Amino acid sequence: MNKLRIIALTAVLFSCIQLFAADYNASVFGIKSNGTTLNTTAIQKAIDFIHEKGGGHLHFYVGRYLTGTIELKSNVHVVLHEGAILVGSTNIYDYNIETPNTAFVYAKNADNISITGRGVIDGQGREVAYSLTDQVHKGIITDELKYDRPARRRPKGIYFRECKNVKIEEITIKNAAEWVQVYDQCENLEINKITVDSKAFWNNDGLDIVDCKNVLVANSFIDSSDDAICFKSHDATKMCENVEVRNCVARSSANGIKFGTVTSGGYKNFKIVNNKVYDTYRSAIAILTSDGGVIENIFVDSLFAYNTGNAIFLRIGERWGKRGVGSLNDITIQNMYAEISATKPDAGYPYEGPVEDLPRNISPASIVGLPGHDITNVTLKNVEIVYPGGGNKAYAYRGTKPADLDGIPEMADRYPEFSQWKELPAWGFYVRHVKNLTFENVTLRAKEKDYRPSVVFDDVKGAALKSVEYDFLGKGKKLVKYKSTGIIQK
Template sequence: MNKLKSIILLFVLFCFLNGSAKDYNASIFGIKSNGTTLNTTAIQKAIDYIHEEGGGHLNFYVGRYLTGTIELKSDVQIILHEGAILVGSTNIYDYNIEMPNTALVYAKNADNISITGLGVIDGQGRDVAYSLIDQVHKGIIQDELKYDRPARRRPKGIYLRECKNVEISGITIKNTAEWVQMYDQCENLKIDKITVDSKAFWNNDGLDIVDCKNVLVTNSFIDSSDDAICFKSHDATKMCENVEVRNCVARSSASGIKFGTVTRGGYKNFKIINNKVYDTYRSAITIATPDGGEIENILVDSLNAYNTGNAVYLRIGQRNTQNGTGSMNNITIQNLYAEIPATKPDEGYEYEGPIEDLPRNISPASIVGLPGYDISNVTLRNIEIVYPGGSNPKYAYCGTKPADLDGIPEMAEKYPEFSQFKELPAWGFYVRHVKNLTFENVKLTAKDSEYRPAIVFDDVKGANLSGMQYSIPGKLKKLIKYKSTGIILK
């Protein structure tokens, strides 16, 4: 609570300081709103001037402001008023493409910065990506075109690195060529009431928080063709910590809310409260550490998920062992409701998630560590997950005999994904290599009969199950315990 109060006080101070900042209209710097004049130099001159004058607001009013990469500097606040659209150039050379993370709006080591208002940032990402691909095919730019898409140089919408006291609020960000926004090693970051609508190209993560401290994300809507709200840790000496996400809605052709995939340092002290995920191809909530990072003290409370491919996936992996094997401890997921469809949740979207990890029937929620690296102290409280049921053993089959369970591969080095094991032996929960587990008031429903049991425990060391409820047509097989000890049923 004290940490949250500190964050709020910082933002109050930030807003107070901004209240006396000087206002500048974009037009006085020769910035044109006709949508055709390239304003990169003019906008940058305006930012530089305001920065040198001690700070202030750069106001954009109704119009379309065409630009390439602009660099935001300390004490400069961009205000996009309603009707103002910052439009990304479709010429790839108008961006800082030689930098590791090119973007339309960029900043490094800048303090007291913001982008606010009711305006729009439109990256025109599909045309930008095609411009880049054209240069690659002509041999002018070298790129491996992995999966027929450029691996580098696609500009993000916003990329801020090592910035402090940052506010992004009110705006709409859409149609970027790569990740929509990335905040990397920033401190005191507030994101509120933003809208993300970005399905213009592949890898359109809606929001990436990387190794940041003191972050508040609230009241936002994110619709993206890759992970909607995503936390990452790229630096083994850093971690994401003291983060709260509240009252947000997410849709994705990948995961709704995701920790990972890159997890070198880790995550600590998170609150994910009162959020909604819908029409999402992968998991509503994924927490994974495949690269050696530490995950500790994560609370997910009041998450509602509709038409999503999976409800919960917790995973320790060993994709990258340079930093050792990661850990996951003190995870609480409570007041969760999820509906899993029999069909593909993102079917019909322009950029659907790939058909992969087949054959398999509908996958269960899963908590999967590794031998010798247990996921520990996990509490699932007041959980309801509704599955379609109807699994067909003739299509894909996994039994519960010792040979069947031992035959499920560990897949330590693989990309962590709920479907990676293909067919699993449970329809509700599959739990493996876990220590100190609590199931309290968990209800599992299958609309059609199932050949698999509801829950399979494999190498679970201590579990307390109380208030369990099952609903399924026909004969119910509840819980299979294999190589597990200390299982208490109430």
């Protein structure tokens, strides 16, 4: 059965279940909306009671409901009406910090659950993170500090693990202490019309989909200080599969839409359709397998990126050698427009991406495999990327002679980022260790002179170039082919 039909039928069934579920007002359970009473026990009692009664809706109306960790149970549907705010306690001990995945709203092995309405989940993440850091400094809590940031016990906004038939709709989620929302090994997941506004602290991924099946993310706005929409695979025996992301807007001080990391199992059967990325520090779309995972059948259509650091980054790596090298196959990116910034795209946001990997001129889009592990069957069709140009060899230089190109390190074990090689020898596209590549109606524009050629192919085995336009002001070559065969230009 078509995956969209599966999601649609699941949504209809889910709606029918919700329609006949009982309704409970939060106040019945003594839950206070004054913003100062800690409601953790009362809210959990309400959820447990509704679960034990076979399910129903727990309604929160206008007010501020202060709470620590709450655990959602099967057949319980939280409804946050407009004006209702679930407010996270700023005391780290009000969270489930002894569990592997600390969270404000938590669920495990729960079926038929939802959080809907026009209300807000506010994690007060910066204050929570400071509370945790203070306890670590005082020696009361043991937690690894990285750059004075606790590594493990910061609560996520939402963490659902191994849940089925999950719906998140219309709510606003803000100010998480760590990743904003994580759906891990869930099935039949629908996220629709939500707003994420989380620039409260480091590692604020807006949305993490981990090893999930049958997922629809639609009509949502995500503004986060780390990767906005991120797909991960933490289990080598699992995969993220049958996923659609449609009609979303994303802003990030990292990547807009990213596959990885971690990529242990992999990803297959994705549709990323009609989305926008803006003011994003790293790549608009990054598809990466650096931990042994398989990526296949990824379709990206109508992606529009404005003021971003990089347009496209496809990469095979090998960070953890014991897992072996993954594969990246059958990638289509079409009807894409991107404008690359000459300056820092996320300048002025609360948590900017780091100034790193200098000196370098503006990096090109990149498709980079490894020797003996080609990225295969990549199609770019109707793609336009506008660069600032201005590459200056007096600032940073990478030539195109054999010694120059051979001198570019593979960096197989490096954390994958488009800027990891510092200076690259092209301003438009750098393609290395790739087999069966198609560029059709691809336009690359540079606004100012650049010393580098438009495109460099290094170890490309079969490429069809049709209606490719290189609009630049420099004196360099349009296309440099090195150790490449079967390049057909029309």
